[in-house]
Amino acid sequence: MDDAVENLASDLLDRRTTTHLTCLILGGPDTGKTTLITALAQTLARQTRVAVIDADIGQSHIGPPTTVGWAMADPNVGDLTRLPVRGLGFVGGLSPPGRLLPLMVTLNQAALEARDAAPIVLVDTGGYIQGPAARALWWNTQRMLNPGVVLAVQKETELAPVLSGLDPSSAVYRLQAAAACRTRSRQMRRQFRRQRLLAYFRHRQTCEVGVEDIAIQVVRPTERSPVPPEPGTALGLIDGDGRDLGIGVALPGSERRIRFLAPPLPSGHIHGVILSDARLGQALGLSIPSPEQEPHA
Numbered sequence: 032m033d034d035a036v037e038n039l040a041s042d043l044l045d046r047r048t049t050t051h052l053t054c055l056i057l058g059g060p061d062t063g064k065t066t067l068i069t070a071l072a073q074t075l076a077r078q079t080r081v082a083v084i085d086a087d088i089g090q091s092h093i094g095p096p097t098t099v100g101w102a103m104a105d106p107n108v109g110d111l112t113r114l115p116v117r118g119l120g121f122v123g124g125l126s127p128p129g130r131l132l133p134l135m136v137t138l139n140q141a142a143l144e145a146r147d148a149a150p151i152v153l154v155d156t157g158g159y160i161q162g163p164a165a166r167a168l169w170w171n172t173q174r175m176l177n178p179g180v181v182l183a184v185q186k187e188t189e190l191a192p193v194l195s196g197l198d199p200s201s202a203v204y205r206l207q208a209a210a211a212c213r214t215r216s217r218q219m220r221r222q223f224r225r226q227r228l229l230a231y232f233r234h235r236q237t238c239e240v241g242v243e244d245i246a247i248q249v250v251r252p253t254e255r256s257p258v259p260p261e262p263g264t265a266l267g268l269i270d271g272d273g274r275d276l277g278i279g280v281a282l283p284g285s286e287r288r289i290r291f292l293a294p295p296l297p298s299g300h301i302h303g304v305i306l307s308d309a310r311l312g313q314a315l316g317l318s319i320p321s322p323e324q325e326p327h328a
């Protein structure tokens with residue numbers, strides 16, 4: 032693996048144009064994508080500035096679950112969860128179906144910021160590759176990000192339908208998933224997510240905003256009134272410039288006031304709240320039912 036990573040890293044350096052190189056990794060769950068991106072980031076960071084975007088919203092390594100986050104790679108840090116988060120965008124779910132629009136918008140925003148910060152940008156993704164919506168997601172993502180390189184990691188030929196629709200502007204590297212990759216159970220995924228949430232909300236505090244004082248957006252509109260949000264659901268917190276301040280988790284509130292838990296937020300007034308249906312309450316120890324039944328998460 033070490034030689035393979037070194038070779039790939041030197042290929043990416045060669046392919047970097049005068050401006051930058053974006054490298055997008057695609058593959059099913061548990062094919063070693065994050066392991067490879069981590070090793071590549073660490074190797075490349077010895078030679079140049081490298082940013083990593085984590086677009087896996089279920090098994091998030093950079094930023095909390097439900098978000099796309101990005102960070103600068105560090106040659107001395109071999110674990111993406113330990114890199115300081117430079118930016119995050121709220122997607123409002125633990126898997127892409129039903130959230131392709133916020134996923135693409137937050138990914139685009141992360142790419143704009145990451146490209147300003149580094150000549151090489153590596154984009155890690157979740158394992159959502161099956162079906163027409165997944166094809167639409169990655170085909171449009173290729174058009175949006177224009178990656179010089181796509182790393183396609185497969186156990187067999189499961190990525191063929193996605194790859195067949197990519198345009199020829201990206202060099203596609205087909206890689207065999209390492210036989211040693213461990214398939215993680217639903218329980219292991221949930222446990223990792225819980226750890227990541229607890230880390231993000233370690234210094235949580237209770238906050239409250241008046242419904243009339245803020246703009247409210249809903250990720251997936253439903254029949255019922257969105258306010259107050261269901262206790263335990265994830266909220267995106269937006270400042271007056273439309274930037275994501277962070278995420279919160281709803282507490283029981285009223286029709287006039289939204290109450291939630293949030294970590295200490297960067298300075299900036301909460302101007303907008305995005306209401307989602309992603310349930311995070313149980314992971315934080317709130318006694319609220321948390322049926323996490325989404326596939327691909």
Ligand SMILES: Nc1ncnc2c1ncn2[C@@H]1O[C@H](COP(=O)(O)OP(=O)(O)O)[C@@H](O)[C@H]1O
Nearest residue numbers: 032060061062063064065066067209211212213
């Ligand atoms: N080359 C490898 N050799 C041995 N184990 C690996 C290798 N790549 C990944 N793994 C293990 O397989 C599991 C899944 O890898 P991960 O990189 O998280 O996959 P993905 O990001 O595609 O879901 C992890 O437990 C990881 O440590």
Ligand SMILES: [Mg+2]
Nearest residue numbers: 064065087090
């Ligand atoms: Mg991964």
